[in-house]
Amino acid sequence: MSRGEGAGTAHAITTGQRETPIRVLHVDDDASFAELTSTLLERESTAEPPLEVQTETDPTAAKTHLDEVDCVVSDYDMPAVDGLELLDEVRQRYPDLPFILFTGRGSEEIASKAISAGVTDYLRKGGRSDRFGVLANRIRNVVAKRRAERSAHQSTRLLRNVIDHLPQCVFVKDVEGRYLLINENGAETYGGSPEDIEGKTESDVNDPETAAKFREEDRQVIEQGVARYISDQHVVDEDGDERVERVMKFPFDIESASTPAVLGIAEDVTTERRKTAQLDAAATLVERLRSHLESVGSRHNESDGAAENEVDEKLTALVDELETVITDPQSVEVQSVLRDDALD
Structure with a gap:
């Protein structure tokens, strides 16, 4: 097993700051080609984010590293477990983990099976001399897409959590x-x-x-x-x-x-509006009571009814306190309005 750091082509997105490295698991039973791939990806060093390449020649052992990486690059033709079988294992455990089939044995049949199995991208080993640059660029593109989707999903979850509260x-x-x-x-x-x-x-x-x-x-x-x-x-x-x-x-x-x-x-604001209506009605009632008491008081002034005057005074005090409760409920003790002796 070996590690290396590299970078891709100029198509990768840059932010002016060093981006989080992309951890790549390269699976190929050909140890020499695996080392070559890691070395050449290192040479693609003109773009961000950097690639940290981990190679594994045993597909079964590679399965233990899936939770440590951002992208899997795998050969197809391997003796114990082929690339499509590894892809199936990856999809069962990590449905959205980018998986690029990088194979020397290419055919329409294999490509079709890979697409049906959920491969992220498919690239032939042979052909163009810059195929490792192309591979680096595709790794960056698929990982950038996954990171953006995850970021959007996290933002959506955060928004949902906020508005639901x-x-x-x-x-x-x-x-x-x-x-x-x-x-x-x-x-x-x-x-x-x-x-x-x-x-x-x-x-x-x-x-x-x-x-x-x-x-x-x-x-x-x-x-x-x-x-x-x-x-x-x-x-x-x-x-x-x-x-x-x-x-x-x-x-x-x-x-x-x-x-x-x-x-x-x-x-x-149903409760608020109902309370406002109740307060308005109470204020109207207080005003009617005050008017009535003034009328009664004017009649009492013509007599010497001391007891009646005492009742009137108590009623007047009660109305005044009730009015205060309505207009400024924090200024008095509400219980004082409800004292039994206030109406004795």
Whole structure:
């Protein structure tokens, strides 16, 4: 077994910083050719990221190194285990690990079998004098693709984790009203999970009138390119219960799909609105009580009813304290309003 470091051709992507080396496992029962491949890959030293080549002449032993590498380069014609059998083992354990068949025995039949088995790339050993440069470049390309896909997957998982922890409904819809993304809280309002709702349209999850209303709002946001704020959006769920939402919709371009979309955030403010209505009603009641007490007080001033005056004073104090609780609940002890002796 031997190791070496090398680099590929000028087609590799550079970032201005030294990139993470690509760990390559080269499997070939011909020890001399394996060493030659490692040496020539070393000479391809003009591009990043560097290649760290590990050679193995025994395919069975190579299986123990699969979790240590970024790419497998394998010969096809080997006595104990051929390249396609090794590929099958790799695919069972690491479905997305790049696997390049680098073989001197090439045929359409072998290439077809390799493609069916999930080979990442296929390259003949013979032919062009720069085949090792081509091999280095292909290694970089397939590994770069895998790293990009993994990075995108990790970013997607991070985004999903973040939005699923938000108490609001967060969604992205395309111009057809199709949900491209929705978080768990948003999906729950439709009685499902994100997987249930994503891919469906407004018409699939809302009644025709509501769906048409939402579609029109989305259309205006997309066409005008301006965010829209809806302070009180009334929605009736499948159980017939009404909720009130505060909604913000933003124009949102999906670069990967090259299509305009709407990013929305909807917050359930039903309880907030109900409390506001209750406070408004309480404030109205307090004002009516105050008016009544003033009327009673003016009549009491014409008599000497000391007991009645005492009751009026207590009622007046209670109303004043109740008003304070409504307008500034942190300024008094709520229990003081509920004392039994306040009404004695």
